[in-house]
Amino acid sequence: DGGITQSPKYLFRKEGQNVTLSCEQNLNHDAMYWYRQDPGQGLRLIYYSQIVNDFQKGDIAEGYSVSREKKESFPLTVTSAQKNPTAFYLCATRTWSGNQPQHFGDGTRLSIL
Amino acid sequence: GIQVEQSPPDLILQEGANSTLRCNFSDSVNNLQWFHQNPWGQLINLFYIPSGTKQNGRLSATTVATERYSLLYISSSQTTDSGVYFCAVQLRGKSTFGDGTTLTVKP
Numbered sequence: 001d002g003g004i005t006q007s008p009k010y011l012f013r014k015e016g017q018n019v020t021l022s023c024e025q026n027l028n029h030d031a032m033y034w035y036r037q038d039p040g041q042g043l044r045l046i047y048y049s050q051i052v053n054d055f056q057k058g059d060i061a062e063g064y065s066v067s068r069e070k071k072e073s074f075p076l077t078v079t080s081a082q083k084n085p086t087a088f089y090l091c092a093t094r095t096w097s098g099n100q101p102q103h104f105g106d107g108t109r110l111s112i113l
Numbered sequence: 114g115i116q117v118e119q120s121p122p123d124l125i126l127q128e129g130a131n132s133t134l135r136c137n138f139s140d141s142v143n144n145l146q147w148f149h150q151n152p153w154g155q156l157i158n159l160f161y162i163p164s165g166t167k168q169n170g171r172l173s174a175t176t177v178a179t180e181r182y183s184l185l186y187i188s189s190s191q192t193t194d195s196g197v198y199f200c201a202v203q204l205r206g207k208s209t210f211g212d213g214t215t216l217t218v219k220p
Contacts, residue, residue, distance in 0.1 A: 033208065037154075042117075042199060042210040050206055058207065059114065088154055092208075101146050101161035102201070102208065107154050 003027040006091050006105035012113050013078065013085060021076045021108045023091030029103070030096035032074035036060060037088040037107075046089075049074055050096060078110065086112050115140045119200055119211035126190050126218050134185040134214045136200030144203040145176050147185050150213070151196050159185070159198075190218045 007022045023032065031050045035043040045058030049068040063082025068074055078085045088109050092102045116139040126132055136145070147159040160167050160174040162183065167174055171190075176183040187194055197213040 031206065035208075035210075042212040043201070044210070045208055048206065048208075056206075059209075090154075090156065099144050099163060101144070101158055102203075103158065104148075104156040109154075 004091060004093055004103060004105035006089075006108050008108060009106070011108055011110045013110060014113050016080045018077055018079050019085075019110070021078070021089055021091075021110070023074045023076070023105060024072055025074075025093045026072065027093055027103065028071070028095070029093035030071070031094045032068070033092040033094070033102065034058075034064075034066065034074070034076045035090045035092065037090060043090060046076065085110055114207075115142065115202060115204060115209045117200060117202055117209050117211040119198075119214050121214060122212070123215045124217070126216070128190060128192060128218055128220050130190050130218075131186070131188045132190060132216070134187070134198055134200075134216075136183040136185070136211055138181050138183075138200075138202050138209075140181070140204065141178070142202040142204050145183055146201045146203075147174055147183070148199045148201065149194075149196050150199060156199070187216075190216075192218050192220055194218050 005024045033048040034046040047066040049055035065077045090107045091105045094102045118137045149157045164178045173186045199213045201210045
């Protein structure tokens, strides 16, 4: 969706290295989400944040960390503790007022060198 | 947590055929969305439909919240409809996706 920017599009990580994926939005949405998608599978929730300076673990948070210092930004760090980080990572946003749909960025593909 | 099951997992159609995709969920939910994922991985919103019926061109969707299922109808399918269709439900801010239906439309 326009208004949600994920960068970079492709990212390569060496063993033992932390990497950070960027997600920025200009939609003024309150909530932001990070998902992981493995080949042939659905999306699984890593972390989500409903307001600034607050976030919750999703279903597969181990080996990942996030921060929400600004409403517009929700970076995801893939730490060296995540033993199988190769996947497609998608960021989503949603406004909190009323029941509103999620909107997605174009994703980042992370691979291990 | 909530379980979301989509069926069928794979569907192959001739161009012009109609199809119905199903999404079952295990608990009451606040929201339900249908997405189409194109070959480049982009997720396109199709419908936001926690209940009732909506139509958009050749696509329509119905959610029966009391019976915990949703249906996506594709009529007169085209090759550009190929891809993976996902159903996603939300409860108390947390989202759960099904594993998707992979649709292949042959010319």
